[in-house]
Amino acid sequence: MTEQVLASWKEGPARKAILDFVHEATTPGGAFVEPADRIATFDNDGTLWVEQPMPPQFDFVFRAWEEEVKADPSLAERQPYKALVERDQQFFEGLATQEPQAVASLLEAFARSWAGTTPEEFDARVREWTTTVRDLRFGVPYTKLVYRPMLELLALLRANGFRVFVCSGGGRDFMRVFSEETWGIPKENVIGSAAAYTYTDGRIVRSRALLGGLDLGPGKPEHIFAHTGRLPAFAGGNADVDIEMLRSAAFALLVRHDDDQREYAYSKGAEASLATAEQLGWTVVSMKNDWTTLF
Template structure:
């Protein structure tokens, strides 16, 4: 017996909307999409895995910065180390709001920690984090908190000759470490905020500079086009920083976190995107009502 398509999605309006779009895009007719143009892009944090109480990459970064502050106590008076030690949540929320001073301070700290390192050195740190870190509420490793329904959607799209990309404000090189084994997509299909690299004396090393802008808001469709030469026909997100990417696609999928029992229930940072979904007719996924299984 053939396994059911989108098996973790409840039968209903949302599941059917996805199936209808894929069928129309791959069947000769007015809505047909050439194979070359079948680009699907998805945000990561909150769209593919848990993002509360903070995106998992912050857990990784904070552990590094805490270790640096213990080694060099003078860092405790400087941002972002000060905010980390004082558990100043508002400071880090300024990144999602793209507050220039917060963004600049965090980028300086990233450069301080990783400029001059090789991709292999950075990957080793990420893999150690993957091996040891657990999500605080659910008490399991972060890679066990990828949403099964979204992986099933990836499978459906690939079976229909869509190319799937992850497009996140998070670090490109961080996500690339687990992209192939977790999402089943190649590293080159990861689009994210990234440091520039330099190659000299036979070594590739991270520089102090950011490659372009942060991959948030308008930066998402801009970077998707720069990476693929096309805009997506299908896009999935969950937050206000995904609006521009969702608007650039023919079919927009917005994940609504409304399941306190199995995951989290919140709308903070998604108020504008939920309003836009109602205005433009995007397909809104209720984690509580549309998914039989979350992880």
């Protein structure tokens, strides 16, 4: 390992725990992890990039739904369009904390909105969003709000034979558009909630149905196993919906949002995961105290 490994991480228990695990996992002995089993999975929203005041994908879909409501005002009578029109704060808080019922409502509407489109058509819409829309607080595209320390961690794991996956409750196909250039993670290593596809007249098109269950809570290890045939050796998350994924891993990393100067300070939606981390001895990363830089 060179001096540049985890360069944005301060010396301390979190950095040491990561380096110790990687060393032990790659050194023959009791904690050695066979190369085929070196699976590392990471949540996206709040773990790899910002999730406040709302996960970025919601910005993308809300813009599309505003146009749909203009074209068909009757949509304003049902969720999640109703919450958007009425600026329903309670509904938005459920989305921000990835409350399963709220997220299910969003993803079902998301599937309806792009049903019948090809991957190329959907990708073009996402690509336009990534290049033209900017976060209101930071004034840059959302893909520039990825945490540099986490990118360094992904690089460290890859350099030591780990296959790195994103496992998010958000849309799989949405993340695939920018996963390779933003995280260095191939499209095929992106796991998330997804629409089912059909092959019709020589082309693949999105359907209205969701493929499997939501990639939240127990859905995370279920989707990981379905995708890889293994459970993770290393897992990183930041919220209660990541608990099951973290419990399924040999090494669990929990990101704590406690830096209100450089990002945000909050624990809503992470109370249970923080308590579980203390109980089970997970490695908790303080954004404020463990990272020299964020983005």
